[in-house]
Amino acid sequence: MDLSKHPCFNAKIKGTYGRVHLPVAPRCNIQCNYCHRKHDCVNETRPGVSSAVLKPSQAMVYLDYVLEKMKNISVVGITGPGDPFANPDETMETLRLVRRKYPEMILCLATNGLGIGPYINDLAGMNVSHVTVTLNALDSEIGSQLYAFVRHGKRTLAPKPGFEVLLEKQLDAICGIKEKNIITKVNTVIIPGINDGHIEAIAEKMAELKVDVLNCIPFYPNKGSNFGHLEEPSESLMADIRKKAAKHIPQMYHCQRCRADAAGILGEDNGRKITKKLQECAQMPEIHGDDRPYVAVASLDGRLVNQHLGKAEELLIYAQKDNGGIYFVEARKTPRPGGGKQRWEDLSALLSDCRALMVTGLGDSPRRILSQKKIDVLELDGTIVEAAEAVFEGHSMDFMIQRDVEACNKKNPMAGMGCGF
Ligand SMILES: C[S@@+](CC[C@H](N)C(=O)[O-])C[C@H]1O[C@@H](n2cnc3c(N)ncnc32)[C@H](O)[C@@H]1O
């Protein structure tokens, strides 16, 4: 892996190598007064917006597409649209999946630093090489003007105590990340009249902590945010601040204030096809985890997915060979009808080593119970081989998925009375 190929950390290659942000982290654990993530216009470039949010398995399908269509993507990053560590499960799962499939890819993260602490060891273990922490103040009087609240554990803290906790976690996080030799950038949003006189102090402190680069980001006035009425810093103010900060620590001068779903060369739009694919992937069924080796299928003939779960006396179990082919493992008798919910609890136990169940239809009760056990229930029409391959490889199975929400009812004589199966 060539760590010099990160276009944000190496301005020389910013026009040659690109990055892709996977928007798998929608929630945030603080509210910065300048951040507004609700509204999205695909034509605007501003931090925190995304045209869709993806689950980890969907993000992998999207990533495969981006890497096929765009050349020279050297970095996969997670920067929101909220905070990666307000969504640690999704973040860590996505990084694991990307690392496994693309061992040469540079992995990168941007966080406010509040929640990253417990994950630093694992991040280093996965060879995440670049981490950005946003730190906007060291002084409590200034910091308490920047945040509406900070959520710490189960408590929501007011601006002043919230800032104090946040700062402590940020400084600990920076030290912990540097200890693991991860390349560290600090983003500081420059907000005129609030923290613009405080940046040299931040630069000095970050240099002391051995941060590699400071990125002074000009504040972007987001309509609808608490700071929507404030002005953007002028170019001359930014130049002056960076000059003072550069006495202490290297500066980033080419940040584009990217979207949380940015893909490609810095500063270039994603393009319509990439945006469409992103939105398409967000609609795909989610595939949970990949340590379960099997899929289960309701089939009358061993060729097609063509049976309703309630009618299936047995389910066929399939796995994938090392070379990608699908093979039949065994047939498993399903629990007998009757017994209410217990029947579906027993079925979940029977399928605990299966990552997905493919049927032509099923009732609400089994769907809920199986989903709670993280077995993906896919209602589809198609061949077993095609469908199983799509599950194992994370391909889109859009063409097989039954879009008709009435499908179950149509095939079920008890339609209108709630699905009995
Ligand atoms: C949207 S955040 C997502 C990652 C993480 N939550 C964080 O704050 O670092 C990515 C970067 O955009 C910056 N940002 C958000 N809103 C901004 C704004 N209105 N103007 C300038 N930068 C902004 C954040 O401060 C952060 O450095």
Ligand code: SF4
């Ligand atoms: S931490 Fe990041 S995502 Fe959260 S409110 Fe601040 S800028 Fe927005």
Ligand code: SF4
């Ligand atoms: S926002 Fe700045 S640092 Fe983040 S990917 Fe874009 S250019 Fe790089």
